[in-house]
Amino acid sequence: MPVVVVAWVLLILLGWSLVYWPHLPSGFVFGSGLDSSARASWTDAVYLSAVTLATLGFGDIVPADGWLRIAVPVEALLGFPLITAAVSWVLQVYPALTRRRALAVRLSLLRRVDTVGLVAGQRSVLAASVLENLAMSMAQLRGDLTQFSETYNVRDADQNLSLPAMLGVATELTEAARRSAVPDVRHAGELVEAAVGDYLDVVDKQFLRVGGSAQKIAAAYADDYGQRIAPAVSGG
CATH class of the missing domain: 1.20.58 (Methane Monooxygenase Hydroxylase; Chain G, domain 1)
Structure with missing residues (x-):
């Protein structure tokens, strides 16, 4: 069970980061204090995917394009059952x-x-x-x-x-x-x-x-x- 959960988390996290990466930084709005021109790397895409998957919602990077505003919540909806499954397994x-x-x-x-x-x-x-x-x-x-x-x-x-x-x-x-x-x-x-x-x-x-x-x-x-x-x- 933990191996399956970890595998799914990695696949979703990395997969969605590849979706976001080509649209950084133009497809997103960045919070104050962040230089958008320096936020176009794959690590930024991984960070965005991880924050979204974990349903943390920091708000420092927000989707601006219409389809991205739909895609990001979809990833969050995928992350919620994974977190639930992991917690349930431990319990x-x-x-x-x-x-x-x-x-x-x-x-x-x-x-x-x-x-x-x-x-x-x-x-x-x-x-x-x-x-x-x-x-x-x-x-x-x-x-x-x-x-x-x-x-x-x-x-x-x-x-x-x-x-x-x-x-x-x-x-x-x-x-x-x-x-x-x-x-x-x-x-x-x-x-x-x-x-x-x-x-x-x-x-x-x-x-x-x-x-x-x-x-x-x-x-x-x-x-x-x-x-x-x-x-x-x-x-x-």
Whole structure:
């Protein structure tokens, strides 16, 4: 998305500057303090195009010819949706990053309190609920990564905030759920396993391209972020 927006901005900015350039300075009225005879360069045309595209409206260079008085507002109308798209992208990307970090922190907390033991035990309601919430969060992150692939390039040095480092916790929870005698827990574990697998599949297809098992992709994912997969039970 940012690459597309930047490309469109550059194309429009430079394209319209070439439209304005042949008509500088005769086709425009210049504000006081500006020497119109010295305002005929391509850089002046780029400046005019940039100010118009950004809808700043300084008023130091104003179109005088009739068709230019129509052309300049047209460029401004093109610039407004581009600015809106850029701002919207930023406002959508940061919540996606926040959700990824929040899940990493949640997995870190589950690791600290030895949730593997809970899942392997007989408290089916609580264990199944924990696993189902993890599956829902992983499914949401898969959608975030598909829609905002740029978030992959944002890396967190803190292990507790790094999802690649904490995915091992989810994997070991699914293994514990598989050994559970409670059907609800086993089912919830299968949901987590499927959600993690789908997420890693997106990571591999879009970025890593290592292929193989989910464990292999998870290891490559952590390595790409400069992390090591944390064990399910904290040593601290």
